Amino acid sequence: MRYCSTRGGTQGWDFRQVLFSSYAPDGGMFMPETVPTLTAERLRSWVPLSYPELVCEVLSLFIPQQLIPRTDLQGLISDALSKFAVPGAVSIAKLKDGLDVLELFHGETLAFKDLAMTCTVRILEYFLQKESRRATVLVGTSGDTGSSAICSARGLQGVDMVVVFPRGRITPVQERQMTTHLEDNIHVLAADGTSDDIDVPLRRLFADQHLVQLYGLMSLNSVNMARILVQLAHFLYAYLQLSGVDKTRAGDAMPSLEVVVPTGGAGNIAAGCIVKQMLVPIQLVAMVNSNDILCRAVQKGDFSMATSVKQTMAPAIDIQDPYNMERVLWLLSGKNGPLVKEMFEEFQRSHHLPLTEQLHKELSVAMCSGSVSDEGIVEAMRRCWEENRYLVCPHTAVAIWHHYHSPPSGGVNRCYIATASPAKFQAAVEKAGLPLELPEEVRALESKPTRYTHLQQGEDWEAQLRERIQAVASARARGSLFYPAEERP
């Protein structure tokens, strides 16, 4: 199994190289050069598997035994997913009128990112220990990635982590889940801007091959292909549990399943598209909030950013640059590297990209999409509560809105992906006038001490981040630690 860049300039990398990287050296994103396909028989044999067992099966298709022997991989995954609040790490809620919700938020930070993050960081640690080396992880976040990365990596010997979050654009719970970690390998910075603003200096730092080589600089955002690979399991698990495939026999037609996903960076959507290429009969519904670039691309072929990111009730998907669409469009273009290079270099320059008629057609066959306003979010949260006494987070509400406005028909089963717990989004729940019982660990965040540095508007964030990365690494080389004066407890 080899990996290549979506922009055609890099080929033949192995899983380990891709794990330790971010963007490909040509500015593209890594993808498997070939996608293995799954037979009906294979799928049926996977029905009894638990979620962690399924993750292991899926990853073993993409990670050769020579890199991680099967028994090691099993150990790593079951260990990574052992501390979740429900057995098997995920659960399904079956609600009124076919509203089947796949709950992916039972990890420590109460969002789906914990699933792929804990697995990816465990695998990372495995390689670091084996090779006695260090890595510097640089993470930007729209709210949930940062805390998930921190919780997976805090206290780890071989990892220094620098996380940048958009100050004032995330909830107090999300902020405290990042700033209350005092472990010495964790560095948190609060930037005055949007998560898209943060992506700009991060992309530049990752493009600096000297910096990348010197400090083992890598990403744990969904830029990192390893996270996307773990996320394939979301779609496969949904298919195995909810499509009715368990009731079929050899020779039967395979049932299909619609999977409705709230999306911002299109990481889950990219995973879903790979699962489709594996010949699993799923249909994707990509639901967005009023930051609707993805919806305009699917409906009209207009992949163009709005002038600014809108702050909505679903802040983790307040994103105008759904960067994983590069992976999706690469797949849909028939893996046309030169075309994708031209398209995305243009998009990065002008923030504007009219899709070719052919590509727009492929995209609208691969998925449908809808955009939900804040009023729609409130309406879906309320209705779900009234009909089921089931509280959803505002992102999950973006998916569930589709259930109320376009209910499943024609006997096709559907699954709605619940990406976070409502406990992280107190203000949204209050705005919807619904009751929320805060879990003890969330209430405890209030009284914990915090540590972080402020990146102010107008400052050179790229330079400041570069300095921090260098200072942390050179302190490590001297066997000591680096923290700026204002962060010393």
Ligand SMILES: *Cc1c(COP(=O)(O)O)cnc(C)c1O
């Ligand atoms: C990250 C996140 C999303 C979007 O994930 P992508 O697949 O990258 O678009 C949706 N909901 C929540 C709660 C998130 O934290």
